[in-house]
Amino acid sequence: MSTIRDVARQAGVSVSTVSLAFNTPERVSSETRKRIAQAAAEVDYQSPDPVAQTLSSGRSQLIGMVQADISNAFFGKLLREVELHAHARGYLVIVSDSNAEFEREEKILRHLASMRVAGMIVSPCGLNEAETAHLHDLKTPFILFDQKHEGLSCDFVGTDNQLASATLTEHLIQLGHRRIGFLGGVEGLYTASEREQGFVKTLQASGLETDSELIVDARYTYEGSYAQTRRLLALENPPTALLACSNVMSLAALQAIRDLGLDCPGDISLTGIDDVPWMHMISPQITVVVQPVEAMAQATARLILQRIEQRQSGSEPGTDFTDTIFPPILQLGQSVAQITRT
Amino acid sequence: MSTIRDVARQAGVSVSTVSLAFNTPERVSSETRKRIAQAAAEVDYQSPDPVAQTLSSGRSQLIGMVQADISNAFFGKLLREVELHAHARGYLVIVSDSNAEFEREEKILRHLASMRVAGMIVSPCGLNEAETAHLHDLKTPFILFDQKHEGLSCDFVGTDNQLASATLTEHLIQLGHRRIGFLGGVEGLYTASEREQGFVKTLQASGLETDSELIVDARYTYEGSYAQTRRLLALENPPTALLACSNVMSLAALQAIRDLGLDCPGDISLTGIDDVPWMHMISPQITVVVQPVEAMAQATARLILQRIEQRQSGSEPGTDFTDTIFPPILQLGQSVAQITRT
């Protein structure tokens, strides 16, 4: 592999001139520029070494992504979109899995920072103040995806989580449901609390009372949801419908219903937030609200590159941060039955 | 951020001694070592800068992965496993999507090489000789995953693809099927041709004739499989069973069957290779062979790290390459009917 010095020697100019010719061509006479180009071809100079470039300029051609579970399909779409955009601009993407552990997340963020990543996309699982401050201190632009963190001024891309659960709740209410079981996510997590709020507010707005017995923490897990569904359906006064706060939890609920020998929607109606690929082929097709993943992924990919290039061109961090909120989309299935008033 | 020079100054030793103390502690007197450790703490020296380290040592703490579609669930599992192992040893993972385009793949490989990745995991979509040679020239260890490439001596982790289709074919034959439609993958691709061979060989071993009309190229895509399924079922003498060579193609076939108003398995039996998450909740549950993804991912993650550390400790590339082949696992569903001989 030949270096910039080989090119300089071949072209009979100094190393700095070659560097200049590559980075700010207008500062080099067209004649010299031509000679350098030819010399580069002659010694088969490919492109500036990214590692050396990073060390001296302090900025790499890397974009970092940190998620709680990178094997998840939702993240897969995001990853792909980001990678395609990044590749087009000469960036590579580093992904890392925090495994929903706080210390890990912190460690990863430091590691990424030490790699001088040009930008980051993060779905924080829990960020303390120290970490928040640390993120801010970095000159690196970053975007919060899906999980918002109040008190962290930066860009955010996500869904209107309150609207998601509100939409489903309203749908159930309109079909006559009065007792709705809410299978919630991890307490304290942004999306989880938003979704719960959307549920509760909608009930209140409809003049229905909220039975706290029906609002359960199902941990965003299959197991949690499965167990809680069985528990809810075993109550003396069971709900007539369930609202599961995630794709996995909807599927667990459906499985629990099947295992109890009950019929959905005959015995119990089911709705959920988010789908999984091919979920529409499962019967009954579950009525869900989905997030427009592709659009969200695109928006995120575009935004991070835009921020990176802004920073590149010298402009300061600024305070023009935006929240890009996508509305959830209701997808009717056959998992909800109409209830006749008693 | 303090550097190794700050530590050296604080400890009153030279820079090289500090470096030595970090990398080969046994070469430094215990007293000096102690002083350096204390100095490091005093100036809050975190850890050697990975970028500088890469530039001077020629090896980074990065593992590269290249796949044709990184949003795919199969890859997601692999990615996660690799990332977890990598993280534990201080590596970060770069992933890149070749989008099944040859030039892209080539470009990515070069880019990764210029980043001095410590190792690579690749599922090549098409590697010409130039590229093959290029890969070999790199001192970087790499593992082929899923897609093997004959004539490239390196480690491989994958499934016994012939056995996968053979298992399904035999299953169908035992249940009386004589005309089996084969929905094949992209021609020329390793997995595709292996699976076709497994199918054809099994038919021959059973003394059945192979009707070339029933072996179709469905491109590993949903659309391809959907269209070909409709075509096969419209033949004057249609097959009684289908064997789809991928998860997506099985689902497409099932959808086509449904859309034709046919019953599976009543009118047509269906089997497939690979599942998708939650596929067992679709009815009829499709009889498939699955790859033990977790085990494969683990094996790959372990192997790449092992290779990297071997190389680290100075041993030469060597020729002890291994093929780690996992047997596919038959998962019976309700998508295959018994045929009574006519």
Next chain:
DNA sequence: ATTTGCAATCGAACCGGTTCGATGGAACAA
């Protein structure tokens, strides 16, 4: 003719480590 201004180019320092050959001193053998 002298000064000023500007464009083109250069040299050197720098980014933060690794690595190798050199050096100095202590221990040991002749």
Next chain:
DNA sequence: TTGTTCCATCGAACCGGTTCGATTGCAAAT
């Protein structure tokens, strides 16, 4: 005492770029 080894440490070169202040030469302004 002198010579040989060996251990601990050091200085300098190097990895391959970027960047800034300095220099040179030429044209325009005074």
